[in-house]
Amino acid sequence: MSDLRYVYAVCPPFGTPLPADLTGVVGEPPARLAHGSLVAVVSRVPEGDFAEEPLRRHLEDLDWLTATARAHERVVDALTAVTTPLPLRLATVFRDDSGVRVMLEEGEARFRAALERIAGRVEWGVKVYVTPQDAPRAAQAQAQAGAPASGRDYLRRRRQESRSQEEAWQRAERFSERLHDALREHADAVRLRPPQNSPISPDGQHAGQNVFNAAFLVRRELSEGFVETVDATKDEATQDGDPGIRVELTGPWAAYSFVANITETETEEPGGGP
Structure with a gap:
């Protein structure tokens, strides 16, 4: 069996070398494949794992998928440090170098337009979580008070809990709106995403309820x-007496959220080839 070509990203020509110890999928170092005014960053992968049928089976293997995704992101992250990459979807594979060149040639106009739009820019992710601070105190108060004396007492306690939760949500929503407006001043584009709940935060504590989830496309020189x-707005929340609000900032990343439709349209089905 011959090796196939795994493509990580499409980039403008760049002269800065990638780290000598950088490895991608299956431990292979990435290389540049130039065609016209574009460069594809590729590595060799075994046909026995990345042809159409074995790849379909591998994509159902969570461990394999996780390892491959991390290797893919590792290369794209390295590219982000030296140029503006247009990341392709996971497991974009071609039969040989000529298949990659055909992709670059057929998609040149759209790739170049996308690269011009994100040139010199990176993606930052911002999430807001809320954990009502009154909930632990309410539970403690209930434990001290003992069992409800009557059905009316029980309903009164539940109304108090509900009111506390609603007030916490309203504060978090107002905070998220202020944060969004403030960050939009520094960004060229914003993508709002559905909230995603994470049971554990980076510090090992419960993350709370995700109420705001957005990606921002920001010029490198404006990233600071x-x-x-973001830091100033977090401080503002604390000063306003909202310790239950937590802001999570991630990045800088390649502009995944702002090029997905373009890269998916322009790439070949995994395992295919001319």
Whole structure:
């Protein structure tokens, strides 16, 4: 069996070398494949794992999928440090170098338009979580008070809990709106995403309820101000007496959220080839 070509990203020409110890999928180092005004960053992968049928089976293997995704992201992250990559979807594979060149040639206009739109920019992710601080105190008060004396007493306690939760949500929503407005001043584009709940935060504590989830496309030279604005707004929440609000900032990343439709349209089905 011959090796196939795994493609991580499409980039403008760049001269800065990638780290010598950088490895991608299946431990292979990435290489540049130039065609016209574009460069594809590729590595060799075994046909026995990445042809159409074995790849379909592998994609159902969570461990394999996780390892491959991490290797893919590792290469894209390295590219983000030296150029502006247009990341392709996971497991974009071609039969040989000529198949990659055909992709670059057929998609040149759309790839170049996308690269111009994100040139010199990175993606930052911002999430807001809320954990009502009155809930533990309410539980403690209930434990001290003992069992409800009557059905009316029980309903009164439940109304108090519900009111506390609703007030916490309203504070978090107002905070998220202020944060969104402040960060939008530093961004060229924003993508709002559905809330995603994470049971554990980075510090090992419960993350709370995710009420705001967005990606921001930010010029590199404005990123410092963007991060400072996030920090300042977090401080504002604490000063306003909202310790139950937590802001999570991630990045800088390649502009995944702002090029997905373009890269999916322009790539070949996994395992295919001319």
